[in-house]
Amino acid sequence: MIDQICEIDGFRFNAVSAGIKDVGSTRLDLALIATEAPAVTVGLTTTNLVYAAPVAVTRQRLAGGRCSAILMNSGNANAYTGRRGMEAALQLTGSVAECLDVAPELVIPMSTGVIGNPMPTERIMQRVPALVNGLAPEKLMDVARAIMTTDTKPKTVSRGVELSSGPCMMAGVAKGGGMIAPNMATMLAVIMSDVNADPVFLKDALSRANRVSFNAITIDGDMSTNDTVVVMAGGRNDARRLTGGADEEAFSALLNEVCYDLAGQMVRDGEGATKFVEVRVIGAVDEPSAEKVARTIAESLLVKTAFNGEDPNWGRIICAAGRSGVPFDPDRLDLFLGDVPVVRNGVLVENDWESAAHSVMKRPEFSVTLDLKNGSAQARLLTTDLSREYVSINADYRS
């Protein structure tokens, strides 16, 4: 395992300030990821019925299977902006394509920010030449900074694994912040690798990684109009092609890890979050049942405020499970806060569990485990507490 190298062969990066959020500000808000040659590219986009113009363009262009660049911006989601929004997305990616001298279909747009405002297309266009001219292999962190909205930290990850053809490197960049939720709500993520891969395999690997990472986090249950996660395999020759089971398995495991790492960064940086909690439901009949119970617990406002108050109010956890719609026998449940047993076979334990459980909840990161004793399936969800700061951030966001 090779860690923490933020350059990746075949990719260049840059970010500039285009005044998208605040005219005249020097804050980075426009970013570009470019490959030296068209890279095998697959992706997943929001399942929200209302999706942004850049998502519509991305879906079309992902169908081509390859891409050369990703243009990203914060400050404006270009969502619910009608025909003009589509024109803006096409015009901006077209301008990048021209500067890079590639076909416009090879450039994917990603936007994040306020919904419903027209994109300041003119202002952005003026910055595209500088964005392209400044591309360099070592600027991934600038991209991470440029796509932040209410994120407090830039999010990148870089890892490697040894394959039969030599070392394989993978780097990722993402933004999370608000609305982290079911079905990978408001997040943008780009994961890059220096190997060459079959697109069908890559799409399948991404779907599996997504399920246990971006789709297994929740902060407030909302899902955005712009969620997009893309994987690019930028390996430029056949010597770097993934071949056969062992290498594909190692690559998939690495992709899982990279996605889980980015998802964890998003949750830890959830709006106003002070606790990072893994909700585990075990002993379920099947995975969907386990996930449904875990999600109902992880999204319960009463559970999340109890996390915030470091209050081992286990009744709220059981109560949330009970309204999940999943059948179980309340008299058989086991519940643990961290590794402290609180309920055994549906009965509150007799000993002094409370101070031990309270100690667990004082930690910045802990787990909650509920055993339904219905079967052997399980699920885990990453969530946060709900704090006064969350409310402050979201009550004041636009005003």
Next chain:
Amino acid sequence: MIDQICEIDGFRFNAVSAGIKDVGSTRLDLALIATEAPAVTVGLTTTNLVYAAPVAVTRQRLAGGRCSAILMNSGNANAYTGRRGMEAALQLTGSVAECLDVAPELVIPMSTGVIGNPMPTERIMQRVPALVNGLAPEKLMDVARAIMTTDTKPKTVSRGVELSSGPCMMAGVAKGGGMIAPNMATMLAVIMSDVNADPVFLKDALSRANRVSFNAITIDGDMSTNDTVVVMAGGRNDARRLTGGADEEAFSALLNEVCYDLAGQMVRDGEGATKFVEVRVIGAVDEPSAEKVARTIAESLLVKTAFNGEDPNWGRIICAAGRSGVPFDPDRLDLFLGDVPVVRNGVLVENDWESAAHSVMKRPEFSVTLDLKNGSAQARLLTTDLSREYVSINADYRS
């Protein structure tokens, strides 16, 4: 229409302090409603898989169709308390029955408060004689006070209507506070009338009233282990019996009003609520679709925090609708804040809507209307904003 009379023929009330929450406190926490003769009684209880001992007892006893008394307490939900919890509920109602000289099956228990703590049965038993001896027609407000938990105001309503047999009075008492949510979450309500009614008609009337009142409110999406709403028809002779269509219709309309009034009081008194918002979805294919969209909007944390910030962030409303799972055409939507049009046929209006919409949201009560233009069905939900105070109340509740 006769308003604001809090005595109701055939019913007596009392409340005492039993130190259920705080030993030695003089806070009212034990209440009794008693009829002069067994009254036709119907009810609805929580759909949470995990339900409290008093709910189990209430379900059994409602099957008998009549009841003479309701014993209510705050401070302890008697939920997830196992065999001992059942014993406590039976012992306490038995003690009340003995003092009232009625069969124990005629006494219904209702509890609200913390989950998982054993009931202080001994302490409560000692107060039962005083509770029964002090029964009086004018003490309904004491009952309302005794069942408050995080409620800041006691909740009662009293209304009348002229029937063919003479005036019909109806009074209601309820507690709401925290967790007001789908499927009538954490609420206790008792509605009393001085007429005689057929139990089948009464149950049907309650189900219909419940759907447009207690089931149409949401504060935080949680549902409690103890929710119970009961209607008692205490009319003691056939002269007071509801007969025929017109009287039954007038009675049903009165019941709808009384339930809607109590539900509105609960929402207005939602934990930390500063805004009381009616979310209306119109133009839906059918009522369940309308309700699903309305509920997704009404429960969205981002929408609720925008309400709190008086921020006309309409994008969050459309975004929530988009993830509701209900199909519609985003390009045909109309959206109103109060009566201010914000979106028309999927496009943000051109004029200066923002200051007008902001004025609407500055009011303590306003509405949001989304027209899906898919059909003619509609639904309305009452909800609140999400405030820093909500978090404070719930983070500190038990500690």
